[in-house]
Amino acid sequence: MSRIDDLIRNLCPDGVEHKTLGEVGEFIRGNGIKKSDFIKQGYPCIHYGQIHTHYGISAAETISNISPEQAIRLQKAQPGDLIIATTSEDDDAVGKATAWLGTTPVAVGGDSYIFRHSMEPKYVSYFFSSTTFSQQKQAHITGSKVRRIAASSLSRITIPTPPIEVQHEITRTLDRFIQLEAELEGRQHQYAYYRDILVAPRSPRESVKLGEVSHIARGASPRPIRKFITNDNGIPWIKIGDVPPQGKYITTTAQHISTDGAEKSRQIKPGDFILSNSMSFGRPYIAKINGCIHDGWLVISNYEKTFDPDFLYHVLRSSPIQNGFAQRAGSGTVRNLNSRIVSETLVPAPPIDQQREIVHLLYKFDLLVNDLTSGLPAEIEARRKQYEYYRDRLLTFPEKK
Known part of the structure; x- marks a missing residue:
């Protein structure tokens, strides 16, 4: 960080001027792109939902296109502009931004703003991901179920405006953190490739329909659920938030339901698999507790x-199975993985002694890559926290008097 410190001492010894976003740029509302408008080849476009799910701090290519005839009518982001998602059900995601670094303009859909400004593009995008921005935007978010922020409110948020040389150096430093995290995640992809090879069926005869060798059922929710939530010796009530993103087992829950509620739900036992059938659908977890699952889960037992x-x-986590779930669950806004889809899924089923040999081969590699305390996830999480610390530190300056 010494070069940044030297630049700040030399170029802004009396502090850094803070300006409102409205003073350093203008906000332009995007318009009129639906997912049904996407075509394989055409004019590049960005839909606000993709900012939440696909794009990071910056992007130089799009994953979607629309017809040139439609693009004529739409607002375009120019190279260097920010594209900002202005709506979400999650406050943290409101105002998520990506810097457009492509060589040509890109069409921008509704529920988005284009921010055309006079600063280093990625510096501004990093600022939009910072704690400082998050704290300032919170007072301006409106709406109940769908949360949003207006251009007039964004315009009032203040941003440090150090000299462009400082902005460039901060960007280069934070880029290195992002690159390191990407390299670590690349090692996880190597593991996934190795796992997929080991669990792949050796012949068509080795595959069976999952529903023919197990019992698959959907969870059930007693309604209204709030009547059945209890703190007194109830039965664990398993929700998405109870399972860690990279975890394998369900060991505890935040809530319990009464025995009356359990009778109207789906009870599971240790060893059963559960799969989410909507959000993050198809991700398997193994129960280590007795509990109940709502209708957002499927259970695989027996x-x-x-x-x-x-x-x-390992089979359920493998790319062929996960990709098959994704394709068969539909391409609409809300995907659904039902028990019929899972039951009809072909899975490899070699003799159990061969299965255990494969599990043994994967064990040490899995421990290195996926162990939450000593493997790659722990290292990635440490690097992410380090990045967040330095991002917030580097984007915080004494204000010029």
Whole structure:
């Protein structure tokens, strides 16, 4: 960080001027792109939902296109502009931005703003991801179920405006953190490739329909659920938030339901698999507790005659199975993975002794890559926290008097 410190001492010894976003640029509302408008080839475009799910601090290519005839009518981001998603159900995601670094303009859909400004593009995008920006925007977010922020409110948020040389150096430093995290995640992709090869069926005869060798059912929710939530010796009520993103087992829950509620729900036992059938659908977890699942889950049980549980876990996590779930769950705004889809899924089922050999081969590699305390996820999380610390530190300046 010494070069940045030297630049600040030399170029702005009396502090850094803070300006409102409205003083350093203008906000232009995007318009009129639906997912149904996408075509394979055409004019590049960015839909606000893709800012939440696909794009990071910056982008130089798009994943979607629309017809040139439609593009004529739409607002365009120019190279260097920010594209900002202005709506979400999650406050943290409101105002998420990406700097457009492509060589040509890009069409921008509704629920987005284009921010045309006079600063280093990625510096501004990093600012939009910072704690300082998050704290300032919170007072301006409106709406109940759908949360949003207006251009007039964004215009009042203040940003430090150090000399452009400082902006460039801060960007280069933060880029290095992002690159390191990407390299670590690349090692996880290597593991996934190795796992997919090991669990792949050796012949068509080795595959079976999952529903023929196990019992698959949907969860159930007693309604209204608030009547059945209890703190007194109830039965664990399993929700998405109870399972860590990179975890394998369900060991505890934040809430419990009464025995009356459990009778109207779907009860599971240790060893059962559960899969989310909507958000993050298809991601498997293994229960280590007795509990109940709502209708956002599927349960796989009674598989033990055919599968070693660890082998089945690797199979369900494999790319061919996950991609198959994604394709068959539909391409609409809300995807749904139902019990029929899972039951009809072909999965490899070699003899159990071979399954255990494969599990043993994957064990040490899995420990290195996926262990939450000592493997890559722990290292990635440490690097992410380090990045967030330095991002907020580097984007905080004494204000010029």
